[in-house]
Amino acid sequence: MRFLNQSICRPSLIRGSCAPRVASAVLGKRFLTNNGFFRVSEEVREALNSKKPVVALETTIYTHGYPYPDNVALASLLESTVRVNGGVPATVGVLDGVVHVGLEPEELIRLASSAGQSTTLKLSRRDLSYVCGLRLAGKNFNGGTTVAGTMLLSHLAGIKVFATGGLGGVHRGAESSMDISADLTELGRTPVAVVSSGCKSFLDIPRTLEYLETEGVFVGTFADGREGKVDFPAFWSRDSGLKSPMTIQNEIEAAAIIHAQHTLNIQSGLHFANPIPVEAAIPNETMESVITEALRQAEASGATGKDNTPFVLNKVKELTEGKSVPANGALIESNVRRATIMARELAILEKSQEEAQGRTSSSFNPVFSSPASSPEQPLNNAIPTKRNPTVVSKSEIVVAGALAVDFSCDFAPFTNTSSAIDPALHTSNPAIINQTLGGVAHNIAKAAHLLGASVQLHSAVGDDLSGRAALGQLSEDGMSIDSIKVLPQPARTAQYVAINNSRKDLTLAMADMKILESIPTTTVDAMLREASSASPKLLILDANWDSITLHKYLALGKSSSSTTTIFEPVSTAKALRILPPKPDHTPIVDIITPNDFELKALHDHAYSMSLFDNPAWFATIDALGIPSSGLRVPLSVTTTPAIVDSGIPQQAIKLLPFFSTILTKLGPQGVLLTQIIEPNDPILSSPEQAQYVLARNTTGDANVGGLYVRLYAPERVLKDEEVVSVNGIGDTFVGALATGLVKGKKVRDAVEFAQKASLLSLKSKESVSPDLRKLGM
Known part of the structure; x- marks a missing residue:
């Protein structure tokens, strides 16, 4: 897919009182x-x-x-x-x-x-x-x-934007069968833009276009570099022999059409036809003969109604000797890419519309007991503290990421209520509401602080009442607030609101975590200078940062040979921020702590970006010394057959060139350590550790000595009634691991200590158990 020419201008919007007033109804x-x-x-x-x-x-x-x-x-x-x-x-x-x-x-x-x-x-x-x-x-x-x-x-x-492979349509012979896809009537009544490669060519394309016209559906085809009017595509083929009702030059034009449709409050859909990429297309004349035979067999087999399309598609696959399958994959990937660019341009256009009409977002911040700061009294200086934190210019650990105010709203029904479990919608409900300080980076820093490490927390709050509460609580806990930046409005302190039913199961949650993605560059640069001045042994980052800031912190960590970097992925979506399209150095991070879902997301994302095709990746994998017979049997011994069957250790090994130590959190199954052993590590000659050394380098590589894989089962698995909260156990694990590392332990020797710390938080109503103070190494 070619990139848009930068000379193409986005449409300008009418400003001031002339802006369309009907938009407010839609908004x-x-x-x-x-x-x-x-x-x-x-x-x-x-x-x-x-x-x-x-x-x-x-x-x-x-x-x-x-x-x-x-x-x-x-x-x-x-x-x-x-x-x-x-x-x-x-x-x-x-x-x-x-x-x-x-x-x-x-x-x-x-x-x-x-x-x-x-x-x-x-x-x-x-x-x-x-x-x-x-x-x-x-x-x-x-x-x-x-x-x-x-x-x-x-x-x-x-x-507003939806990508698919092919559109349903009017079936051939529909004048007698009345077989017309519900996709067409849906387009006539639902205002969503659909990107597809046209309708499948075994349908009646002329009647499909007529039906869409009757339903009032906009139909346009991307020119894809061609001049003049272009054909409406026929799924596997770029041309159908029928000219498209409209021709669209690029995604910017498409976004402008979608924006106008919604602004005018037109309650019908739009169909944007995206021709299959040239290299994957099958000529229309070839497909016509295939489809004729597939339809003949469908009629002979009595495949009608909703069974018709799957039957015909299967026959097309057979008759094209499988060529239709890669074509299917290529066209839907192209459609998804096109739709995403459209959605991106639409977001830009809508933001411009809001600015043109002078609309600003409003927010509600809860009132806390502390008085609000005034212009003469900045928020930083207005924090009431019972105990002044010790300012640490040099810190063993720097943790950078999310700091949030968490609200837990537990439904507490009256005795005479008709529902004793779930709160009612669209009305007020009685509840017990608890306010705590949270956020991944905060929880990690607090765990390390409670365990006796010196910690700097790098984060940001807004100049609002929630920010006051957060800074006040940090001071109350004896943690430094020197590296917490206070951003002026409209920045808002991160907040997370969980609404639970009477069984304390989550019913609904709302998260406002945008603040880390809107920090000014000058503020980020100041935070980086503070991190550098701290000369930390460990730099821990969570994935709540935007990708650019995240990699700035990583570059800082990599610039010092005495600093070890740790990355906590946070979620499957945010975890992917750690993988740049073209890594300029490996490893990207020294230690990463995903759960099994985040590990899979990283593995699949690396695969989709072709990072496993990089020569540098092959060089590291080859240096591990994995035998030609593979590692399935030794992996089953050092972990469990079930874990191997799930593919977790195999995925971790493939990611080692990017993250040289991977600690995969597996819940009740424990923690899986997958690690590149350095050439001079004594473990290579240790009889006690030999069972976990699954491969050894034989090429003399200066950076790789072998492969270490070990499953750390938990000391004990709690019963359901013993578990109080699972919210902060992963963060506690990272904070305790970091404490072990700064106290001189190797990763493989600190895992069990970190597991003990997690167990305490699992039994605590707080995300990070205060009992960590009592845990000695």
């Missing part, structure tokens, strides 16, 4: 909120709230198009394509009768692995109430959403 629209049938992921909600580009993705391609595990690989590729191009993916599907807009990796794997099962359905608009409603009757269905189903659910969530 005031309330989209469907999370409920028992409908859930939007935290990442997608945050992206929509902060007006980031979001692209919806359908799931019938995974449940009824590709077999498992090929469908998982495709899903990972498409979500990565959205992220690489600056968007947030919102994969839409149904699990156990609940709609999910934005599937988590484990949810997506679960849906994809259910492909072919009788309880996994193909879901259009008509099917949604059926699969959701029957959940209340004890019948649980999974489902992949069609174009129509995904459009509807995307619109309910507030998503």
Whole structure:
């Protein structure tokens, strides 16, 4: 896909009183909120709230198009394509009768692995109430959403751009069968922009375009560098023999059309046809003969209705000797990339519209007991403290990342309430509300502080009441606030609000964590200078930073041979920020602490970016000395067969050239250490450690001595009734690990200590247990 020519100008907007007034009605629209049938992921909600580009993705391609595990690989590729191009993916599907807009990796794997099962359905608009409603009757269905189903659910969530492979259409012979895809009627009534490679060429393309015109649907085809009017594409072929109703030059024009559609409050969809890439296209004349035969066999077999398309697609695959499969993959990846750029341009256009109309966002900050600062009394100097922190110019550990005020709202129903479990929507509910200080970096720093290490916390708060509460609590805890920057409005202190039912299970959560992504460059530079002056032994970063700031901190850590860098991924989405398109040095980070889902996300993202094709990657992997027979048997011995079957140690080994020590947190199974051994490490000659040294370098590489893999089982697994909170156990683990390292321990000797610390937090109502003070090494 070629990049947009920089000489193309974005459309300018009318300013002042002439701006369209109808837009306010659209902007005031309330989209469907999370409920028992409908859930939007935290990442997608945050992206929509902060007006980031979001692209919806359908799931019938995974449940009824590709077999498992090929469908998982495709899903990972498409979500990565959205992220690489600056968007947030919102994969839409149904699990156990609940709609999910934005599937988590484990949810997506679960849906994809259910492909072919009788309880996994193909879901259009008509099917949604059926699969959701029957959940209340004890019948649980999974489902992949069609174009129509995904459009509807995307619109309910507030998503405006959706990418798919091919559009449904009018079937050949529909004048007698009345077989017309619901995709077309959905486009006539749902204002979502759909990017596809046209409709599949076994459909009646002329009648499909006529039907779309009747429904009032805009149809335009990307010129893709061609001059004049262009053909409407025919899925596997770039040309169908029919001219497109409209021609679109680029994504900027497409975004302008979408923006106008929503501003005018036109309640119908738009179809942007994106021709299949030239290198993957199959000539139209070749496909026509294939399709004729596939349709003949479908008629002979009685494959009609919703069974017709899957049957024909399977026959096309057979008749093209598999050539249609890579074409399918190429065209949908191209469509997803195109849609993401459109969504990105739309976000720019909408931001310009807001600025043109003088709209600003408003926010509510809770009132705390401390008085507000005045212009004469800056926030930093107005913090009441009971104990002044000791300012440490030199610190053993610098932790940089999120500091947030957390609110936990536990539903506490009255005795006469009709519902004793879930709070009611659209009204006030009685609750017990607790306010604590949180954020990944804060929790890591607090754990290390409680364990006796000297720590600097680098973060930011807003000049607001939440910021006052955060700084006051840090001072109360005896932690330094010297490296916490106070940003002027409109910056807001990060806040996280969790609403729990009466069983303390999460019902809804809201997160406002944008502050770290909006810190001025001059402030970041000042924070970097402070980190450098601290001369830390350890520099710990969480993934809440934007990618640019994150890598500035990493460059600082790499500039000192005495500083070890640690990266905490935070989430599957944010973890990917650590992998630049072309790493200019390896390892990128010395130690990384993902959970198994974050590890898989990093592995799949590295694969999608072709980082495993880099010669430097091959050189490190070869230097490990892995035998030609592989490592499955020794890995099963040093970990467990189940862990090996899940692919976790194999994924970690492949990532070692980028992260030389990987500590994968596996919950009750323990922690898996995967590490490159340095050539002069005494462990290579230690009989006690020999069982964990699974490969040894024989090439004389100056940086690689071998491979160390070890599973640390937990000291004990708590019973469910013993677990009080799981919120901060991963952060506690990192903070305790860091403390062990600065006290002179090797990573492999500090893991068990870190596990003990995590166990204390698991039994504490606070994210980081105060009992860490009592834990001696």
